[in-house]
Amino acid sequence: YGQLRGIGFSKAVSAGNAIGVKFHEYLEYLKDDPETKAIAFYIEGIKEGNELIKVARETVKKKPIVVLKAGRSKAGARAALSHTGALAGDDRIVDAAFKQAEIIRVSNVDELFDVVEVLYSCPLPQGNRGAILSEGGGDNAITADNAQKYGMEVPILAEATQEKIRPLLIEGMSAANPVDYGGVAEGNPQVIEQCVKACMEDDQVDAVLVTGLLGGLAEILNACPPAAEEQTCQELVNLVSRYKKPLFVHSCFGKETTKSLDMLRSSQVPVFESSERSAMCLGMLMKYASDKR
Amino acid sequence: YGQLRGIGFSKAVSAGNAIGVKFHEYLEYLKDDPETKAIAFYIEGIKEGNELIKVARETVKKKPIVVLKAGRSKAGARAALSHTGALAGDDRIVDAAFKQAEIIRVSNVDELFDVVEVLYSCPLPQGNRGAILSEGGGDNAITADNAQKYGMEVPILAEATQEKIRPLLIEGMSAANPVDYGGVAEGNPQVIEQCVKACMEDDQVDAVLVTGLLGGLAEILNACPPAAEEQTCQELVNLVSRYKKPLFVHSCFGKETTKSLDMLRSSQVPVFESSERSAMCLGMLMKYASDKR
Structure with a gap:
């Protein structure tokens, strides 16, 4: 044993x-x-x-x-x-x-x-301000609640960042943080990578947490071609290397093995089955980074 | 979505x-x-x-x-x-x-x-006193700590109960609660059912939480014949029906599909992948039962 x-x-x-x-x-x-x-x-x-x-x-x-x-x-x-x-x-x-x-x-x-x-x-975050992105307001709300529980702040994004994100979303959806790309990202996962990029470029964002359906859009939901989702995941890995900010993914399909999820897992992007656990781990990483400073 | x-x-x-x-x-x-x-x-x-x-x-x-x-x-x-x-x-x-x-x-x-x-x-417990049983002192200690976190008491078992359990264990192993049947239950899962029975018979125990290797002893660890583990699981299901006390199983193999685990799952014995979650759920059930009284 x-x-x-x-x-x-x-x-x-x-x-x-x-x-x-x-x-x-x-x-x-x-x-x-x-x-x-x-x-x-x-x-x-x-x-x-x-x-x-x-x-x-x-x-x-x-x-x-x-x-x-x-x-x-x-x-x-x-x-x-x-x-x-x-x-x-x-x-x-x-x-x-x-x-x-x-x-x-x-x-x-x-x-x-x-x-x-x-x-x-993961790279160590510079602070405890996180951006949360999802296809649904429900996932967003629960994840934001749990983020707070584990010491992560979820501030309203800078206007300049919101301006980059807003045109990607359906009119009226929130670009404030949490970001809700419900309705557009399923068929076009590039929206996810563009939203993540906008957050990574923002000096007031220390980490990004993507929650929802990423990883199962192509192989499980048949919502987009496999190549589109895989390209997005590759680009997410690149963004982490480039901006040295942690990116966490909670996927509803976190128990499954898909090519997209494996691409994330094998790089610097941890994939979680549970939204709460993703928030907890990001909170711990922020705490450790802060202790180390 | x-x-x-x-x-x-x-x-x-x-x-x-x-x-x-x-x-x-x-x-x-x-x-x-x-x-x-x-x-x-x-x-x-x-x-x-x-x-x-x-x-x-x-x-x-x-x-x-x-x-x-x-x-x-x-x-x-x-x-x-x-x-x-x-x-x-x-x-x-x-x-x-x-x-x-x-x-x-x-x-x-x-x-x-x-x-x-x-x-x-599950049947509703009469109070919040739980017995914890495992093959290892480490699992026992962590589960007891988490039990307390979620409002469950883990009292020292009555001497009469300990007297029933002690002869089943290797000399010196704890029958106090948590019960440690490390070293004997793997090859002879009947020990688990006998320990659970002794706890169920005790008026001062409201629920039982088994944590560790049950469910994977036969098919995964090859530590005992499949029939032995299946018979134990069937008997555990019977004990729950007879004594109307909840029994929760946390299994290290909770992600797997084995005949034994399926027998538990399809009856009144929930199987958990995480020890903490099993303690949390049992705590919630105790709280609900107490509110309802």
């Missing part, structure tokens, strides 16, 4: 299944390991906390540390104790220590993987 | 894609509709709030109402307004009204589906 999870973990860190006894000793090694871009740990107890904070602060300058630490609850601490004999410690102290050490704390295994992937693949 | 989501929604409510203008009029109808067991809504704005509270309170006596309401954030409210012209309203007032009306509020589409499924398929 450990092995099963270990294989998973080794995608993220080269140390494999690191149930840390002396957490900071692993860090010492990983800090300078050229094959490690981000560090993920599951731990049940911490020994030598001061040493940990010291080493972690050095490490974080070079690469992010994400930790899933058990024992927030009494029952969780009990389970940790009976599992590895580790004393989970007062959780408020753990939280404070992690904060001081700039360690990112997550609350489950899915989050651990998501956050690590994003941290090592 | 509306249709795409509408099909999804119609699995949950017979009203289809109900972007509510007069929310309470839909409720009036669904309240007495024999084909509706649970009611799910996505709404952007509410008109006639007093009428809504009145009708919802009547409805909730018969069936649960789950609502995904946009507009928690400024940007979300802006998106809702530009989408349907609905004024989202002060979110604190919306929250208070939903609480008064005993409406369950969720924050994204995945949650909406999860919660509705659980509400119409």
Whole structure:
């Protein structure tokens, strides 16, 4: 079972299944390991906390540390104790220590993987202002609500940016942020790439979150030719490289394998199955970037 | 696009894609509709709030109402307004009204589906005390932490219950709750059903959450014969019918299709891909049961 999870973990860190006894000793090694871009740990107890904070602060300058630490609850601490004999410690102290050490704390295994992937693949945002784009006002509204929950701002776009976007949309649709290209992007995904480009060019936008149908327009919905959607996805990848701003995609088809989604996944554009998780991960990335500054 | 989501929604409510203008009029109808067991809504704005509270309170006596309401954030409210012209309203007032009306509020589409499924398929728990069982102390600890986050208690099991469980485990493994049957259940899944049974028999346990490898022991891990795992899953379904206590399964193989998982899914045992989501849904079910009492 450990092995099963270990294989998973080794995608993220080269140390494999690191149930840390002396957490900071692993860090010492990983800090300078050229094959490690981000560090993920599951731990049940911490020994030598001061040493940990010291080493972690050095490490974080070079690469992010994400930790899933058990024992927030009494029952969780009990389970940790009976599992590895580790004393989970007062959780408020753990939280404070992690904060001081700039360690990112997550609350489950899915989050651990998501956050690590994003941290090592995406460019770091300069701030916490995000643009949200979708084919539907409903997706937009829910994603904006969740963005706020995870510390992301969704400001009204500069008039100059709105002027670039407005002609692409059906009259009356919102270019303010969230941007609603409902009705036009399905058949003509180039609209998505043009809207993303306008946002990337805007100094007041630090990251872009596309939510909705992208990735399944051609192969699943038959709404446009495959080449059109693939070209759009290629262009989105290019925009990320050019503007060095993170782009996240939440796709209703995020569970599927399509050529378009694979193009995004294999580059610097993470694809999520859940709109909330995409907002959560972008919020974490913004928080990490801000801590690092 | 509306249709795409509408099909999804119609699995949950017979009203289809109900972007509510007069929310309470839909409720009036669904309240007495024999084909509706649970009611799910996505709404952007509410008109006639007093009428809504009145009708919802009547409805909730018969069936649960789950609502995904946009507009928690400024940007979300802006998106809702530009989408349907609905004024989202002060979110604190919306929250208070939903609480008064005993409406369950969720924050994204995945949650909406999860919660509705659980509400119409599982028996209602008598309280909020849950037992957590797994093959690993790590899964146990994380799930216990998340249980607490969502309002579930994970108390130490009665000595009589622990005495039934202890002989099934390797010496020294915890029977206290969370229960750790690591090392024995993989090859002999009957251990899982016996532990669940002991918990179901305990008056101080209101629900059981199994987390870990169940569902993939035979077909994926080749750790036991398929018949053994299928028999266990059938027995778990029987236990739920007999003791009328909810049983939730989080499986590391929750994305897969195995005969065992399908047996659970097609009965009163929901299967989750994410441990946190299983804890969240069980917490919501406990909350709903408590509101209804």
